[in-house]
Amino acid sequence: MNSLDPRVIRLPKVGQPGxxxxxxxxxxxxxxxxFVQPKEGKPxxxxxxxxxxxxxxxxxxxxETFTRRFTCxxxxxxxxxxxxxxxxxxxxxxxxxxxxxxxxxxxxxEPYEIYHLLKRGKQHIHAGTVQASTPRDAMASAKKALAxxxxxxxxxxxxxxxxxxxxDENDLWLTLPEKKFRDAAEYKGGDKLKKFLEGTQ
Amino acid sequence: xxxxxxxxxxxxxxxxQLILGHRNSEWxxxxxxxxxxxxxxxxxxxxxGQSLALFNILNQLGEPPADTAAFMRDESSFRNxxxxxxxxxxxxxSLVRHFLFDTAAAIRFDMLTSSSYEPLAELANKIRGELxxxxxHANTWMKQLGSATPxxxxxxxxxxxxxxxxxxxxxxxxxxxxxxxxxxIFGGEVxxxxxxxxxxxxxxxxxxxxxxxxxxxxxxxxxxRGKHSEHLQPLLDxxxxxxxxxxxAEW
Numbered sequence: 001m002n003s004l005d006p007r008v009i010r011l012p013k014v015g016q017p018g019x020x021x022x023x024x025x026x027x028x029x030x031x032x033x034x035f036v037q038p039k040e041g042k043p044x045x046x047x048x049x050x051x052x053x054x055x056x057x058x059x060x061x062x063x064e065t066f067t068r069r070f071t072c073x074x075x076x077x078x079x080x081x082x083x084x085x086x087x088x089x090x091x092x093x094x095x096x097x098x099x100x101x102x103x104x105x106x107x108x109x110e111p112y113e114i115y116h117l118l119k120r121g122k123q124h125i126h127a128g129t130v131q132a133s134t135p136r137d138a139m140a141s142a143k144k145a146l147a148x149x150x151x152x153x154x155x156x157x158x159x160x161x162x163x164x165x166x167x168d169e170n171d172l173w174l175t176l177p178e179k180k181f182r183d184a185a186e187y188k189g190g191d192k193l194k195k196f197l198e199g200t201q
Numbered sequence: 202x203x204x205x206x207x208x209x210x211x212x213x214x215x216x217x218q219l220i221l222g223h224r225n226s227e228w229x230x231x232x233x234x235x236x237x238x239x240x241x242x243x244x245x246x247x248x249x250g251q252s253l254a255l256f257n258i259l260n261q262l263g264e265p266p267a268d269t270a271a272f273m274r275d276e277s278s279f280r281n282x283x284x285x286x287x288x289x290x291x292x293x294x295s296l297v298r299h300f301l302f303d304t305a306a307a308i309r310f311d312m313l314t315s316s317s318y319e320p321l322a323e324l325a326n327k328i329r330g331e332l333x334x335x336x337x338h339a340n341t342w343m344k345q346l347g348s349a350t351p352x353x354x355x356x357x358x359x360x361x362x363x364x365x366x367x368x369x370x371x372x373x374x375x376x377x378x379x380x381x382x383x384x385x386i387f388g389g390e391v392x393x394x395x396x397x398x399x400x401x402x403x404x405x406x407x408x409x410x411x412x413x414x415x416x417x418x419x420x421x422x423x424x425x426r427g428k429h430s431e432h433l434q435p436l437l438d439x440x441x442x443x444x445x446x447x448x449x450a451e452w
């Protein structure tokens with residue numbers, strides 16, 4: 001089927017009777033979610049997505065894609081499919097009301113990171129770490145430990161799935177505050193235009 | 202302190218960073234992925250920033266201001282190695298050059314953190330994070346493409362084979378080599394080259410690329426003495442075009 005419409009190209013193959021085929025591998029990179037800590041002591045927040053062939057490449061590409069301006073003290077990335085989402089609520093409904101708080105009493109628990117969306121259009125912000133056996137269990141633990149106010153959405157990520165910035169990589173942003181030339185405001189374009197217009201009157 | 206020796210060293214490093222920064226910036230808007238385009242452009246900008254810092258040190262030593270030094274000198278007074286001026290070619294070549302050059306730059310500046318010339322030691326210490334990212338970026342790509350597909354391995358290998366003679370020209374010695382080492386300004390090209398070969402081999406060992414047999418290559422030298430390839434002058438013409446039209450322009 002030849003079409004210029006990507007939706008048509010992505011349609012599943014009809015196949016032949018009796019034929020069993022493996023699913024075609026992705027013909028493009030996976031996506032990875034990027035979290036940035038703007039300043040020491042502040043929580044990490046979700047900044048966006050990069051395409052990359054693997055987690056390490058995602059970290060390398062995220063560093064310049066999302067932290068080449070303003071300030072940054074740390075960064076981490078996680079593959080999109082490793083992020084688990086609660087239902088998204090509207091208005092005043094708390095997303096935690098839609099989450100069970102039953103502990104699954106599993107013997108093996110490990111750390112999960114929890115993120116809250118407090119306002120539509122804003123970013124998910126790191127709320128804390130809980131011990132859990134599954135993403136569902138992590139949300140249940142978060143409901144007990146971190147649900148201090150109404151949130152619109154909750155994300156849970158297994159800590160082991162995150163590519164963190166290691167302590168010896170903390171100096172990657174050492175000269176960033178000096179790179180004001182990447183900030184449009186630094187060029188004071190409005191002031192220059194005003195001066196030019198005044199000069200031509 | 203031998204000022205002539207020091208100035209020669211500073212010009213060598215500043216010119217390397219400026220010319221390769223300009224070359225790499227030619228990829229802006231044409232990189233293979235959006236994210237990589239941004240990363241490669243940022244690193245090109247870092248290199249030009251590093252050359253600016255070095256030209257400012259030279260200015261303190263009585264040399265012309267940075268813009269004049271960068272845009273108004275004749276080709277024959279540029280002290281960069283020929284490696285940084287040859288054209289970008291395909292992205293595989295640019296990546297291989299980035300890997301070979303930045304590995305050397307990171308070691309060079311690491312050696313300079315203990316330079317007896319304090320402004321240089323301070324600068325080397327200040328930019329260590331930039332250099333760490335540059336080598337991390339280069340190493341990650343080499344490891345990725347150096348063991349990905351037969352095509353990626355072949356292309357990197359061919360680029361590596363053609364880049365290595367030029368890369369060895371980075372270590373062309375200065376006439377002041379002895380003074381620089383004696384006065385503890387810089388540990389010298391021989392030491393730098395040894396450490397560089399070790400590091401390059403270490404990264405390549407994580408790939409399916411061949412470990413270089415260093416003895417078979419004849420280094421392409423001359424750049425450090427102002428003897429350049431036919432590719433530098435067109436680069437200088439383009440880089441300095443706006444400045445030469447109106448040296449007093451502000452933007």
